[in-house]
Amino acid sequence: MTALALHLWQSTLVLIAAWGLTRVCRRNAAEIRYWIWLCASLKFLLPFSLLQQLGDYLGRSLPAPITLAPRWIETGSALFVPSIDGVGGLNHSVLPNLTTIAITVWALGSVALLLRWLTQWLAMRSMLASAPYLPMDLPIPVRVTAAGLTPGVFGVFRPVLILPRAVMRELSASQIQTVLAHEMCHVRRRDNLTAAIHKLIEVAFWFHPLVWWIGANLLREREAACDESVIEDGHEQVVYAESLLHVCRLGVTARFAGVAASSGGDLKQRMTSILSPERASPIDQPRFALLLMTAMALCYGPVLAGVTTGAARATSDGGRIIFEAITLTSSEPVWWRDAKFDPAGRLSLDHVSLRDLIARAYPDSRVNGDPELIDRVYYDIRASWRSDSEASERSVYRELLKNILRTNSNLQLYVKQGCDIDCAWVPGELVAGRTYL
Structure with missing residues (x-):
């Protein structure tokens, strides 16, 4: 209402x-x-x-x-x-x-x-x-x-x-x-x-x-x-x-x-x-x-307001994030995805693949890997976490991805920055996954 x-x-x-x-x-x-x-x-x-x-x-x-x-x-x-x-005075x-x-x-x-x-x-x-x-x-x-x-x-x-x-x-x-x-x-x-x-x-x-x-x-x-x-x-x-x-x-x-x-x-x-x-x-x-200015304000004003709040929510650094519980269960492959992010410390993801999770943690990224593991296996994820201060959505997804890859798979995630075309020649930074000596 x-x-x-x-x-x-x-x-x-x-x-x-x-x-x-x-x-x-x-x-x-x-x-x-x-x-x-x-x-x-x-x-x-x-x-x-x-x-x-x-x-x-x-x-x-x-x-x-x-x-x-x-x-x-x-x-x-x-x-x-x-x-x-809320309406005051009403039972x-x-x-x-x-x-x-x-x-x-x-x-x-x-x-x-x-x-x-x-x-x-x-x-x-x-x-x-x-x-x-x-x-x-x-x-x-x-x-x-x-x-x-x-x-x-x-x-x-x-x-x-x-x-x-x-x-x-x-x-x-x-x-x-x-x-x-x-x-x-x-x-x-x-x-x-x-x-x-x-x-x-x-x-x-x-x-x-x-x-x-x-x-x-x-x-x-x-x-x-x-x-x-x-x-x-x-x-x-x-x-x-x-x-x-x-x-x-x-x-x-x-x-x-x-x-x-x-x-x-x-x-x-x-x-x-x-x-x-x-x-x-x-x-x-x-x-x-x-x-013209009135039409632009009505059409683009709400979008720009959403862009600013979304960008701030996704990129702000909220300090150290500690996951108290992560539940990872297999899911059937379906055409729709569902994600619910609660800044209070709750996260719910339904029918997501590792590629979906990487895309949420690193937008506009290009992922190389075995399609059998990255694209064709789906999960339902439930997680609870706490942070020293207000954590951004993107930082929570990145920390979640690190925890999942470190404890549940043999995949390693490298992130390469500052490259557009010749990314193959740019060394990547290992941000998630097990390290083999």
């Missing part, structure tokens, strides 16, 4: 930043604002902790240490994954019950929304199954419907254009062309795909009110982007505005799942924008730089 609260807190901050960026770009193209809102939506699917874990892995894999002041490491870690203390016996209730309510809400969405989608699909095709020079098939719908595009991967008979009968040829241009813009932009992705986010995070606010902004900006595209293609503004008014008069706004319709969004606001002589301004360099 703590991880979920942290993720929601971070996603909300990103959402507030996205709102600020859309205000900065309010005079620019709606396409820009649409992508800002979409990125805020996608943030709910990508916790910062995953990016920091990726950076932590990269940092622990570095062959050389990174020298950083401790305050930078602490600040970088706390910026994206701050600690959240620990009550928390499991509250967690169960919360999960049950969430699951019921998600299932209800998913069933509603699926029901609407199946109803539209059933309606279109009996609708006749209309041959038109368009990149997607056209279905003619008699129901009270507005023109729209249904489907994600195989979209179909919905064209009601009333629209074909009442609108002029030039008005129909503007409506078709609007719908083809939805197809080119793949709006149904992005709408479906956000719909899944709404299903998963239905309890967060700002998620629904994102959906309303996505709908408004996508319709504004298509309106701008139709005007830029050379269609007359008055004719286009009249066609939208006729469409709304003849049908109803599409409320079916998976349909991008020309009558979506705030109609009054759209009419004002379409008939206005002012057009969207191209984005200037300061705004572009602001968007």
Whole structure:
């Protein structure tokens, strides 16, 4: 629950930043604002902790240490994954019950929304199954419907254009062309795909009110982007505005799942924008730089924070390490590995070979040896250890490797440093294994 609260807190901050960026770009193209809102939506699917874990892995894999002041490491870690203390004042016996209730309510809400969405989608699909095709020079098939719908595009991967008979009968040829241009813009932009992705986010995070606010902004900006595209293609503004008014008069706004319709969004606001002589301004360099720096900070910031903390954790010298117990048992060869490192003095490795263990102790190393012993024999390892001071993960793996090779095999491990190509001619230092005299 703590991880979920942290993720929601971070996603909300990103959402507030996205709102600020859309205000900065309010005079620019709606396409820009649409992508800002979409990125805020996608943030709910990508916790910062995953990016920091990726950076932590990269940092622990570095062959050389990174020298950083401790305050930078602490600040970088706390910026994206701050600690959240436990909830005070609650009995620990009550928390499991509250967690169960919360999960049950969430699951019921998600299932209800998913069933509603699926029901609407199946109803539209059933309606279109009996609708006749209309041959038109368009990149997607056209279905003619008699129901009270507005023109729209249904489907994600195989979209179909919905064209009601009333629209074909009442609108002029030039008005129909503007409506078709609007719908083809939805197809080119793949709006149904992005709408479906956000719909899944709404299903998963239905309890967060700002998620629904994102959906309303996505709908408004996508319709504004298509309106701008139709005007830029050379269609007359008055004719286009009249066609939208006729469409709304003849049908109803599409409320079916998976349909991008020309009558979506705030109609009054759209009419004002379409008939206005002012057009969207191209984005200037300061705004572009602001968007670029924000995107880089959100994408690379957590990774860099993880790299610094991982590198510091892997390369710091914690003094002498003494293993109190090491259990080594044979394991079946499987495709997955599992490692659990506890800085308090516990280490658990499942299904690892000697090559895996060497790679953890000496990242980016090249290992020469008998494949039968190094690659094809797997172990489960359990170890407990203590150190004079805080020990790094890499130093613990190195000391573990020395103990295993010294007591359980006839292998010798040499480490060669300062060579890239002619390593065969560089003498190696014996760091693990038995020494024969």
